[in-house]
Amino acid sequence: MDLPSTKPYLIRAIHQWCCDNGFTPYLAVAVDARTRVPREHVRDGQIVLNVDYEATGNLTIANDGITFQARFGGVARDIAIPIGNVAAIYARENGAGMAFEPESDSPADTPGAPESGAPEGEPEPPPPAGRPKLQRIK
Numbered sequence: 001m002d003l004p005s006t007k008p009y010l011i012r013a014i015h016q017w018c019c020d021n022g023f024t025p026y027l028a029v030a031v032d033a034r035t036r037v038p039r040e041h042v043r044d045g046q047i048v049l050n051v052d053y054e055a056t057g058n059l060t061i062a063n064d065g066i067t068f069q070a071r072f073g074g075v076a077r078d079i080a081i082p083i084g085n086v087a088a089i090y091a092r093e094n095g096a097g098m099a100f101e102p103e104s105d106s107p108a109d110t111p112g113a114p115e116s117g118a119p120e121g122e123p124e125p126p127p128p129a130g131r132p133k134l135q136r137i138k
Contacts, residue, residue, distance in 0.1 A: 008063045014089045023091035024052045029108040030087050030102035038072045
């Protein structure tokens with residue numbers, strides 16, 4: 001009998017600890033074809049996301065993945081992250097948290113792959129000027 005992974009439970013626990021103590025929870029995510037994130041903000045195959053309740057809408061940390069809505073450059077985006085792609089969750093203010101070994105299910109996973117549902121051959125939009133930030137969607 002295979003036991004379920006403890007990873008989603010630890011992610012939820014550290015997220016709650018951050019929120020309870022007034023810290024901002026950040027997720028470091030390994031980006032591949034299975035992740036749905038704004039590709040223009042991916043650097044070296046990773047993206048770091050603010051997952052505070054103030055910065056996200058409809059945040060769900062399930063056993064198989066994390067989903068939420070966030071704004072990037074004023075544009076609302078749906079984010080979907082498989083639990084296996086979470087590399088770390090930590091408090092922005094002091095770095096306390098936990099790192100994980102990202103899992104990869106497919107050898108075809110590539111950091112530069114187009115967002116799922118995006119037409120192939122369509123160029124990625126240029127990155128917006130300025131510093132990206134997440135804001136709560138109401």
